[in-house]
Amino acid sequence: MQTVVKPARELRTAAKADKAGPTFWSEAYALIDTMEKGIGVGKDLGATSPTTNRPDVMGSAHKLADWHTRPRSDTGDDHAFYEAWNAYKTLHQEHGQRDADDMGEDFDFDDPEEMRRLPGLSAPYLHNAAH
Structure with missing residues (x-):
């Protein structure tokens, strides 16, 4: 013990x-x-x-x-991060601003159609990382 x-x-x-x-x-x-x-x-x-x-x-x-x-955040609210992120995105979209790393569209990992695109989207980056 x-x-x-x-x-x-x-x-x-x-x-x-x-x-x-x-x-x-x-x-x-x-x-x-x-x-x-x-x-x-x-x-x-x-x-x-x-x-x-x-x-x-x-x-x-x-x-x-x-x-x-167990999942948690500093606020005790497991969804606080997503609420803050959505508020941030909404504020920037209202003012026509985009993040520097924003590729212009959201990717839905739960959508089978979009998941079929993932190997092709990641191939150039994975190929370069292997060399």
């Missing part, structure tokens, strides 16, 4: 230095604290023990992994 707790401790150390701040990391801190409580017993009490510490350590480790990999 020490092997499971070690990366959690490293994550806590990194989180303390992160600019996102304690509010962002509070759920992770709580899970790591629960892991520390479970490991504080000193040994693995086993899965069948009525006072088993495995849920505190292993269960919290799973929850921490889920927390760490």
Whole structure:
């Protein structure tokens, strides 16, 4: 169980230095604290023990992994980036401005017709990168 707790401790150390701040990391801190409580017993009490510490350590480790990999943004709104991007695009289009890297059209990766064009569109760039 020490092997499971070690990366959690490293994550806590990194989180303390992160600019996102304690509010962002509070759920992770709580899970790591629960892991520390479970490991504080000193040994693995086993899965069948009525006072088993495995849920505190292993269960919290799973929850921490889920927390760490779930989508989020600094605002707590998973769609905030797209809303901001659409507002930016709309503002620039209203004033007739185009981004320097704008190729003039959107590409819909969910459209099978457009996906058929992708190999041909990328071939010149992929060929040059290989040499």
